[in-house]
Amino acid sequence: MTTVESLCEAVQKGKTKDVLALIEAGLDEGVAPEELLNEGLLKGMGLLGVRFKNNEVFVPEVLLAARALNKGTELLKPKLIEAGVEAKGKAVIGTVLGDLHDIGKNLVKMMLEGSGFEVVDLGVDVSDQRFVEAVVAEAPDVLCLSALLTTTMGQQKTVVAAVEAAGLRDKVKILVGGAPVTPNFCAEIGADGYAPDAASAAELATAMLER
Amino acid sequence: MAVVTRTVARGVAYATADDFVFGRAARPVTTRSGLVIGGGTVFPEINFTLPPMLVTDATMADVLAQYRAIAEGICERAAALQVPGFVAEIETLPPMTFHPEWGLAVCRTVADVLGEFEAAHGVPTALRLTPNDIREGRDLEHLWHGRHWDLIMEVCAGAAAAGADLLAIESVGGKEVHDEAVMYCDLATAVTALTVLAPRDMERLWTAIAAIGADTGATPAGDTACGFANTAMVLAERHYIPRVFAAVVRVVAAVRSLVAVECGARGPHTDCGYEGVYVKAVTGTPVAMEGRTAACAHFSPVGNVAGCVADLWSNESVQNVKLLAGPAPSVSFEQLAYDCRLFNTATARGPAAARALRDLHSESDAGLDPQAWVLRPDVVVRLAGAIVTADGDYARGVTAARATLEELRRAHAAGELALDGREADWLDALSRAADDLPPDAAAALAGLDSEAFDPKKYDL
Structure with missing residues (x-):
C-alpha cells in the first residue's frame, strides 16, 4: 500500500x-x-x-x-x-433568523468540509443582513440556509430577497434545507437548490460549482 | 412570592409493575377546572401549531384567528365524540416568548374557546402552556437572569392569569453541551450535560415556576428532555447515531426530568418526554405520553409501548392544514379520542384487562428497538429503583447509564431484543465507556471539553 x-x-x-x-x-x-x-x-x-x-x-x-x-x-x-492549490469552493452557512436548531447545519458544514469546501459558519439565528454582509465579505460560491421550524422557513425567502436586493444574486448559489423545507418551497422562494440531508447537500454544492 | 425548595426523591412510587398502568397515577392532579389526571381515566391531550406563516405584529390577527379556529374545531370533535374531558397544549413559538403579549393573546384566545365549551357541555378541560425556552444563542447573557429569563417568567406568570391550568417547559440548560455529545456519541459528556448542567439549571427554573404556580393556582406540571433525548431519537431514526445510544440517553434523561418534580412540579409530565414514565415510576405523578398518534409530528420506534402508563395521550403537535376529514388538529384529536376510549374501556373491565391491554402495547414494540425496550413497564420499574438508590444527580446518571446498558445486553443476549451488528458493536463500545465514566460530578465537569460550554452562564 x-x-x-x-x-x-x-x-x-x-x-x-x-x-x-x-x-x-x-x-x-x-x-x-x-x-x-x-x-x-x-x-x-x-x-x-x-x-x-x-x-x-x-x-x-x-x-x-x-x-x-x-x-x-x-x-x-x-x-x-x-503550490498554488486552492480550496474546491467556498460556502457560507447559518440557520436563519429565529431558528436556534443547528445540528442539521453542523452536519452539512462537516460534509461540505469533507468534500473540499472552505466553510464560513455564521452560526444560528442569523439575520438576512448578516448573510448579505457575509456574501460581500467572503464571496462564497454557495450560501446555505437552514431552518427547522415552519415559522422560520419563511426567513429563507427573506434572505434570498435580501441577496437579490443587494445586487448579489448572480454572484452566489443559494441552497436551502431543514425539516419543513421542500423542493417546491425552494423553487417558490427563488433559491437554487434543496437538499434533504447533509450528504446530499455536499453533493449538490459540488454540482453547483460546475454549473 | 412563594418560596419553593428542592426535595430529593429517595424511593419509588411503584415497587412492581402490577399497578403501573395507564390512567392511574399514585398522585393524581386535579386542575382548576376539576379535571382529574391520573385518577383512572386517560384523556386526550391535543397539541397544534400554525401552518407555515410568520408570527409578527402584522400577522397577529391571522395568528389568533388560526388558533381560535383550531380550538373551535377540536371542541366540536370533543362534543361529537363525547370525550369525558381533555387537555389542550399551546407551545409558544419563539417569537411568542420574545413577545409575551403575543403568546398571552394566543393563550387567552384558546382559553376562551375552552371555557365556552365547558359552559356549553359541562365537560372539564385544561390548558397547558409551554413557553418555548429561548435561553439559547449568542445573545443569551445568563441562564437565570437577564432578558431571556425575564421573558420566560413573564410568559409563565401571564399565562397562569390568562387561563392556563398547567405550566410546563422543555428547558435547555445543558443542551448546548449535549448537542455536541450526541453527535460524537460521547457518553461521558452526555451524562455530564444531563445530570450536572441540566439539573443545575432545572433547580433554578423549577423552583421559580413552582412559585408562580403557588401564587396563581396554576399547576406546575413538568419539563421534558425533548432537546436531549428526542434529538437523539430523531438522529437514530435517520441512522446518524446508534439506537442503543439514544436508548441510554433516554433513561439518563430521567434523572434530569425528575428534578422538576423534586422542585415543585406535580405533573402531568409533558408529552414528548418519553422519560416521563421513569418520573411517574419514582414520584407517582401523572404523565402525558405520545405514541402512534404523534406520527403526524415525528417518527418514533415507540408508538405503542409509549401508551403503557400514559395518563394523557397526546399527538405531540400537528400543523393546522386541511385534510379530507377536516383541519388536521381536529383529525388528530379524533384519533386520540378513540385511543382513549379503548384505554378507558379496558380500565372499566378491571385491573386484569387494563394490564392485558398495557402488555399488548409493550410486547408489540419492545423487542424491536432498544428505545422501546427501555419503556417496558417492568424495565422502567426496575431501572427507576436502581436510579433512586444513587446519591446525587451525577451518581444517578452513571447508575442509569450502566443499568440501562446491562439491561440491553441481557435482553439482547437472551434473544428478547433485536440489534443488528453495528448496534451490538456500539453496545459493547458504550459499555466500555460507561465503565470509564468520571467518578463524580466535579471530575466530570473538570473533564468537560466543549467549545459551546460557558461556565459563567451556570455560575460555575
Whole structure:
C-alpha cells in the first residue's frame, strides 16, 4: 500500500495521529501536496461519505474522520499555498433568523468540509443582513440556509430577497434545507437548490460549482 | 412570592409493575377546572401549531384567528365524540416568548374557546402552556437572569392569569453541551450535560415556576428532555447515531426530568418526554405520553409501548392544514379520542384487562428497538429503583447509564431484543465507556471539553 493509500485509509478510520504522520512521510517521499490532499484526505472522506449515505457508518465515525481531515489539511495548508492549490469552493452557512436548531447545519458544514469546501459558519439565528454582509465579505460560491421550524422557513425567502436586493444574486448559489423545507418551497422562494440531508447537500454544492 | 425548595426523591412510587398502568397515577392532579389526571381515566391531550406563516405584529390577527379556529374545531370533535374531558397544549413559538403579549393573546384566545365549551357541555378541560425556552444563542447573557429569563417568567406568570391550568417547559440548560455529545456519541459528556448542567439549571427554573404556580393556582406540571433525548431519537431514526445510544440517553434523561418534580412540579409530565414514565415510576405523578398518534409530528420506534402508563395521550403537535376529514388538529384529536376510549374501556373491565391491554402495547414494540425496550413497564420499574438508590444527580446518571446498558445486553443476549451488528458493536463500545465514566460530578465537569460550554452562564 502506498503512503497516499494509507492516508486515505487512516482518514476513513478517523486516526488523526496516523494521518499527520502519513502526511509528513508523504512529503518526505516527495509526494505532491495536492496528491496528498486529493487522493489521500479528500478521497478517504469521500469514500466514507458514500458509506455514511448507505447507512454503513454512523455520524460519530464521520466526525472523527472529519476531525482527522481538518488536522491533516491544517498541516498541509502551507505546502498547498506554496503550490498554488486552492480550496474546491467556498460556502457560507447559518440557520436563519429565529431558528436556534443547528445540528442539521453542523452536519452539512462537516460534509461540505469533507468534500473540499472552505466553510464560513455564521452560526444560528442569523439575520438576512448578516448573510448579505457575509456574501460581500467572503464571496462564497454557495450560501446555505437552514431552518427547522415552519415559522422560520419563511426567513429563507427573506434572505434570498435580501441577496437579490443587494445586487448579489448572480454572484452566489443559494441552497436551502431543514425539516419543513421542500423542493417546491425552494423553487417558490427563488433559491437554487434543496437538499434533504447533509450528504446530499455536499453533493449538490459540488454540482453547483460546475454549473 | 412563594418560596419553593428542592426535595430529593429517595424511593419509588411503584415497587412492581402490577399497578403501573395507564390512567392511574399514585398522585393524581386535579386542575382548576376539576379535571382529574391520573385518577383512572386517560384523556386526550391535543397539541397544534400554525401552518407555515410568520408570527409578527402584522400577522397577529391571522395568528389568533388560526388558533381560535383550531380550538373551535377540536371542541366540536370533543362534543361529537363525547370525550369525558381533555387537555389542550399551546407551545409558544419563539417569537411568542420574545413577545409575551403575543403568546398571552394566543393563550387567552384558546382559553376562551375552552371555557365556552365547558359552559356549553359541562365537560372539564385544561390548558397547558409551554413557553418555548429561548435561553439559547449568542445573545443569551445568563441562564437565570437577564432578558431571556425575564421573558420566560413573564410568559409563565401571564399565562397562569390568562387561563392556563398547567405550566410546563422543555428547558435547555445543558443542551448546548449535549448537542455536541450526541453527535460524537460521547457518553461521558452526555451524562455530564444531563445530570450536572441540566439539573443545575432545572433547580433554578423549577423552583421559580413552582412559585408562580403557588401564587396563581396554576399547576406546575413538568419539563421534558425533548432537546436531549428526542434529538437523539430523531438522529437514530435517520441512522446518524446508534439506537442503543439514544436508548441510554433516554433513561439518563430521567434523572434530569425528575428534578422538576423534586422542585415543585406535580405533573402531568409533558408529552414528548418519553422519560416521563421513569418520573411517574419514582414520584407517582401523572404523565402525558405520545405514541402512534404523534406520527403526524415525528417518527418514533415507540408508538405503542409509549401508551403503557400514559395518563394523557397526546399527538405531540400537528400543523393546522386541511385534510379530507377536516383541519388536521381536529383529525388528530379524533384519533386520540378513540385511543382513549379503548384505554378507558379496558380500565372499566378491571385491573386484569387494563394490564392485558398495557402488555399488548409493550410486547408489540419492545423487542424491536432498544428505545422501546427501555419503556417496558417492568424495565422502567426496575431501572427507576436502581436510579433512586444513587446519591446525587451525577451518581444517578452513571447508575442509569450502566443499568440501562446491562439491561440491553441481557435482553439482547437472551434473544428478547433485536440489534443488528453495528448496534451490538456500539453496545459493547458504550459499555466500555460507561465503565470509564468520571467518578463524580466535579471530575466530570473538570473533564468537560466543549467549545459551546460557558461556565459563567451556570455560575460555575
